[in-house]
Amino acid sequence: MSYLKEKILKDGVVLNNNVLKVDSFLNHQIDPTVLKEISNEFIEYFKEKEITKVMTIEASGIAPAILVASHLNVPMLFAKKTEPSTLSNEDQFSTNVHSFTKNKTSRVLVSKQYLGLDDKVLIIDDFLANGEAALGLIDLVEQAKAEVVGVGICVEKSFQPGHAKIEEKGVDIFSICRIASLENNEITFVEEGN
Ligand code: 5GP
16 A cells, blocks of 8 residues: 555544545645655656656645656646735736635636746646636636646545546646545545546
8 A cells, every 4th residue: 555545544634524634744744754755646647748847736736746846857837826916917817716615616727927838738737626626727728738647646545526627628637646535534545546
């Protein structure tokens, strides 16, 4: 069993059958061993893709994304949830993302300066639920006419529709850890090979 799965079983906290809290090693306090393992798995899976940029959304995606970018020696770009006063509307790509955990929609944006035609972008995020964050990031890359080479997810909740929505877009998706259910406070993983 992977170190990430072991950590989830040992330290993950199930909230209301739908949300997994991983604040002790991924979302608040960060365990560097977990991050190293995660980034190694992403690199192994996406190594042939000639990635020029790793992209995520603030805040929780930043830690895994920066480690992957550091391995690949490419920049990491994160979509911002608040508009910097220094960036005018015409200088940004933006899209709306509905947050599953906060139940609110916010506009996320990146500067046009950092995303362009020649980019081959790997999208990384901590969790996948309904796919809103990943689809929002894909939208930003498409606005820049750059290419999405894949989506890498640390923890996928496979009982929610995000995975199918990303596959429908024809984008290669790889999740390190796939959760089949959080019912009755019990964490069940999707069986390997499924
Ligand atoms: P989605 O956009 O796929 O619906 O949700 C993904 C985003 O919501 C992630 O960026 C993550 O921050 C947050 N999220 C969704 N589900 C969970 C969860 O079960 N636990 C935690 N900690 N975050 C989640």
